[in-house]
Amino acid sequence: MASLLIYAAVGIAFFWIIKFMIYDEVESRLMVEKQDFEAYVRSNDTWSNNSYFVENKIEVVPIFGKFKNEVAFTDTLISNRYDETADPFRQLTFYTLIGGSPYRVAIRKSMIESYKLIEAISAAMIAFLGLLFVSTLIFHRVLSGKLWKPFYDSLARIKDFDWTKNKPLETVRSEITEFNELGDVMEKMASKMQHDYRSLREFTENASHEIQTPLALINARVEQFIQSKDLGENHTYWIEEIYHAARRMSRLNQGLLLLAKIENQQFTEQEELDLSEVALNKLKDFEDILQHKDIRLTVQSTGSFRKVMSPALAEILLTNLINNAIRHNYNGGELRLESGPDFVQVSNTGNPLKSDPERLFERFKKESTGAESLGLGLAIVKQICDNCDLQISYQYHEPVHSIRIT
Template structure:
């Protein structure tokens, strides 16, 4: 629709320019014709006056048209003839009126006379204005009708396109929907709709295959990992193992645990991005979730001797409850893991905003880069670099804003919503 509005504005602008230029050209043309006719009448009158002065012994009785005038003045020497526009006082109307004057010189019986013939222009100018205004009005009316007709036809012709565009805007891949459109009389739009239908069909098939592959891959990876962990636990119970062997098994166990955690987080990210979590329809009270997570992390907080400061107002966004749990857990875990011993964590919850601040070491990268997957600035082996990426994905899916700022030794993560 914006395209049609833009085209309609261009048409209006072009029509106004064409109307102004056309009206101006028409006015100049008509005025030129009227002035040429007046000049011809003046020259015709000049010929008549000259003939009467030369062939009649007395001053001529020259009959002019109504409103015109003739003046004879004796002069000593003649000058060049001239044709000028002037404004003279009309005794009949008692107003100043426009005139076209022709001045020429004739000699009668050895005496030179200056002859001035004046023709009134008021009626011709009124006629000119009336004609130009009438034609301009008719042209403007035609342009308006053409613009309205063109706009109506454009909307009618482009309606299928915007209908298709609206369907694409509302299209959700996770619903496996294949868009279907009725047959359109316009061949191009009908071909477009067929292409869109074929595209959505391929997308739905590809999405389903990808979803099944992800789920199957996660399941198949988790099964051998469980077997590996079970075998490691069994081997660790073997009393014949020496210390180097035990240390190697512990390293393998730690790597297997990291791989299992990585597999679970990547699967969770995929599910969130594919909108496999049901959308929430009620406001989540984050205070309950924050307090519960703080209790779960109490031992870790005490071990690190971290000072907790909270300012919580019972509020929260409208979102899936499970995603809210993951969001809060990752924010708090990140604040604890990347804090310093005997550091501080501040949690502020108010309508429309959750702020988690923690003391920590400076980072050498831009804060927004910390939302990238596998981005780590700590050598802590327990971190897989997906915590903040998971938080970012949850915020994007739920149309919330996430900001990361660093102020001196304070790291501030802000989640805001409407």
């Protein structure tokens, strides 16, 4: 586009330059003729239209009264003597005295040939510039197609690159050194990414292993210890505390490990799932507790919410939501599961939130100070939603809390 503008500007400038030069040429010749005329008048002191100059190129008209002594160039059209067309002329008008009386003299020169010249040059210019423009356009396209092909191929491979897989990134080799260098750098970065990802993954797994094993030992020792017959009330209290703390720590560790795994996108398996169906299946696991807490369950479905995501994550997501809705419910309350083509919503009756709803999904944000709650459930839900392109929103219409996934 810019080049098109430049071509147009060059063309126009060229046209004006040529026109200016032709005018300059014609005008200087007119000036020479004016001098010839004046020399003739000076020596003869008279002027006859028929002598010397032909083709009414000099017109001498007597004028009366005062005259301004000025010299002017004008463009004019004079009708042709032989046919009816009007031809362009350049005219030099000046005033002079012949035999003591004033005359206006106009000397003309035909511009027909000059105009033809300008037209010819302009046409040639336009043709050549247009040709040049088209050819550079084609040249560019062909060039970028050939030249940039390895670059675009490599770009496509980089876009497809998945650092959670073991397959290394291979960029396309070409004759262009810069592209090869870029490819080398990208390959190095990709393999570093894969390496870091692997070591992070191994670290989280190893850390979990290292922590779970001593916890397993504590649990096992406590279980052995409580088999002894002569435990006092004090002892059982302490033992219970130790046992609880160890279990809590183990669950905390598992929760954090799960969060890390979701963050690292270690759940790569993808399947199209109906989230409302997953929720319904999960609810079966909670039948006992719903009955125990005397919670009324309402299921309302206006369609199935289909989503491509990891089945394991979908289960964790809905288990945590339902668990949350039961934990913060009161006895004799209500749990509602609603679903439609683009949402799943879990609602439960419960006491109003004591804290800021904005912070509901933060880690270790607990509503109850109960030791059983870890404060990770909704953080995990949020993390899963973030990773699977799901939106989560919370609403409260007394006394019903709703969490909606869209």
